[in-house]
Amino acid sequence: MPDDGASQSQTVWPLVKFSFKVMWDGAELIFQEVTGLSSETQVIEYRGGSSPVYSTVKMPGIQKFSNITLKKGIFKGDKALWEKYGGIKMNTYKRSTIVISLLDESQGIAMSWTLKNAFPSKITVTDMKSDANEVAVETMELAHEGLTQS
Template sequence: MADDGSAQSVATWPLVKFSFQVKWDDAELIFQEVTGLSSETQVIEYRGGSSKVYSTVKMPGIQKFGNITLKKGIFKGDKALWDKYNAIKMNTIKRSTILISLLDETNAVAMSWSLLNAFPTKITVTDMKADANEVAVESMELAHEGLTITS
């Protein structure tokens, strides 16, 4: 039988994904989109030489984290992302902890993901077309060394 929602609490609803904030070095930056929050554990396959079973044993290995992509509209005179990106010098970038938070209906933090030792790796400016009617958007890709969640 289909669930008609009558058993659901009046105050319990899933969070919406359009209400979020990004804090980078204690400054809040406004973005249109954040993608790439992911973690993956590599699988190690092993078989001992004296094993009587003709298959491998699978064990968890090293974790790896996907790059995060941040997208925002371009505003006249706003160089915040370019300033962060231009701070990169050969292996001398200041690594930061970046906090990405999902907000509830009162704009309070409901859940947060923390990126450890994050730094920019790529910046992309909008494409330009004479017949387009969209907002100009720039994007930045971040690499990081860890993703933790808090609620």
């Protein structure tokens, strides 16, 4: 029987990326955009001095995780990101586990990515122009020590 599109097919229709949620310290924060979910493994090249082969052996090395960028509209009286950023003192910030989930058509969690020991590293307020016709957006970057998918 052909797929009529009545529900999300696990093999025919890929998930859409516009439905997601971010859980930070047990509370859901609403964002317009989440970027930077990536991991990279550095490559170690080695060649022993007595090796008869004139090329290196490549081995996996240390993993690196890029910063996660979160963007959201600015609402009157909303200080949630600034309060989280304001908690930073010299190496004394309480690090958090942050879960970013991609949702299916019924708003159930299809897959999640977990950030380990995350903390805010940068916050940016919107630029302001008198002739602009745009929403005011604030941006926060998160540094973290690990990214896992579940």
